[in-house]
């Protein structure tokens with residue numbers, strides 16, 4: 001088998017070292033990395049749309065913000081054209097809660113310590129793609145890929161349709177960055193729906209959403225207003241119910257992205273009541289916090305979206321001649337915004353794999369490790385954080401305990417690594433190394449336990465009992481320490497939950 005192809009003569013206009021399918025964040029980011037790490041490499045990006053539209057994936061977290069700011073070098077652009085994010089904030093309710101002031105709150109007390117951003121992805125992804133073009137990528141758009149023929153270790157062929165008809169190009173590598181279209185995974189028969197996690201989502205961008213830091217709300221709910229020192233409006237606010245959560249992400253310029261995600265086993269999404277946007281509003285308006293903040297808001301009729309069965313993965317992530325990045329490789333769940341962290345890891349590793357082949361390194365072991373690492377990372381990440389989490393999503397006491405552990409361990413084991421070791425940390429996806437086994441088992445254990453406790457409460461009709469007028473305000477997670485005090489607080493809260501469970505009547 002041919003391990004490495006010679007670089008093509010430059011006059012061979014139909015041959016590229018790498019063809020990237022999809023020019024949104026995953027495709028643009030991979031191109032930027034490849035061009036920086038391999039001077040002279042020939043990269044073609046084929047993007048279906050003439051102009052990228054708004055898309056979900058608007059909240060970054062610490063790893064994706066590191067990737068965008070420090071690896072892609074976009075900190076100044078992010079600060080000028082998008083919003084600095086102030087962490088995650090959650091709002092819980094039960095039948096006794098009638099107003100925003102009575103809802104329970106979980107979130108940061110102060111402004112956060114590590115950068116993250118709220119992005120308008122239509123603008124951001126265009127900027128990443130523009131920079132790839134400036135760095136030397138050849139971009140063809142609108143160009144819709146219609147066929148790909150893989151030939152391991154040899155030349156791959158890609159056919160696409162654009163204004164000039166259908167064209168075929170050849171390449172040593174194909175990077176699939178086609179998002180949920182997941183072209184290679186579906187063609188290869190590797191695409192698997194994650195039926196253990198049947199979530200669905202509806203979303204839109206809204207105008208007229210109230211400012212959480214406004215005088216109006218401060219005067220209406222003075223105690224509520226003074227309870228927190230941070231700005232609440234630029235957090236990702238989560239209005240939460242049994243089996244569902246919603247995100248409230250402000251975008252530069254005043255629009256707010258608001259959408260609901262729910263577990264289809266637990267929530268009956270209204271089938272009647274008008275178009276998706278109307279049903280989304282009706283669904284949210286049952287929650288007292290949403291009722292307050294959305295009172296005068298209107299969604300954009302042209303920008304309403306609905307997607308069922310969100311979670312899926314590919315059983316193959318790479319071979320000698322192709323590699324899958326971002327949503328084309330897998331999608332787990334939007335809660336905690338891991339999507340662009342996944343993009344940071346998959347694009348960094350894709351670029352490293354292609355670089356290794358170009359340097360003549362034997363690929364078999366690298367490809368095997370690539371597939372093993374991402375399969376393990378995806379499975380463990382899912383089981384540790386997401387599996388059955390919607391069972392206890394609406395429970396203030398369980399979610400605030402899980403949040404302390406989930407975020408504390410994310411800071412300790414994932415977010416701190418690139419800050420300590422630089423961008424090479426992004427070559428190691430979370431949970432892919434056996435050394436993280438104990439952390440994975442601990443996370444899976446409390447996640448399973450809290451889901452079980454919520455199931456019991458559901459049977460006893462005791463869900464949401466602690467959801468009124470509680471506050472769990474976190475002074476802040478830090479990168480340099482294990483946040484020992486916070487962990488102690490987490491264990492104390494867990495002990496209280498177990499004690500309550502022990503004392504609870506076995507039946508209602």
Ligand SMILES: Cc1cc2nc3c(=O)[nH]c(=O)nc-3n(C[C@H](O)[C@H](O)[C@H](O)COP(=O)(O)OP(=O)(O)OC[C@H]3O[C@@H](n4cnc5c(N)ncnc54)[C@H](O)[C@@H]3O)c2cc1C
Nearest residue numbers: 022024026048056057059145178179326327334337339340
């Ligand atoms: C409800 C929801 C909320 C989310 N919220 C967050 C969040 O807050 N934070 C976060 O980090 N992540 C979030 N995500 C995940 C995030 O949206 C994705 O991980 C991210 O947008 C994927 O980017 P991508 O570049 O891989 O794919 P996409 O953004 O889907 O881009 C794929 C590109 O490929 C192009 N393409 C497709 N087919 C073809 C073809 N045949 N030929 C040529 N081009 C093609 C498309 O036009 C598109 O531009 C959320 C996801 C969902 C479903």
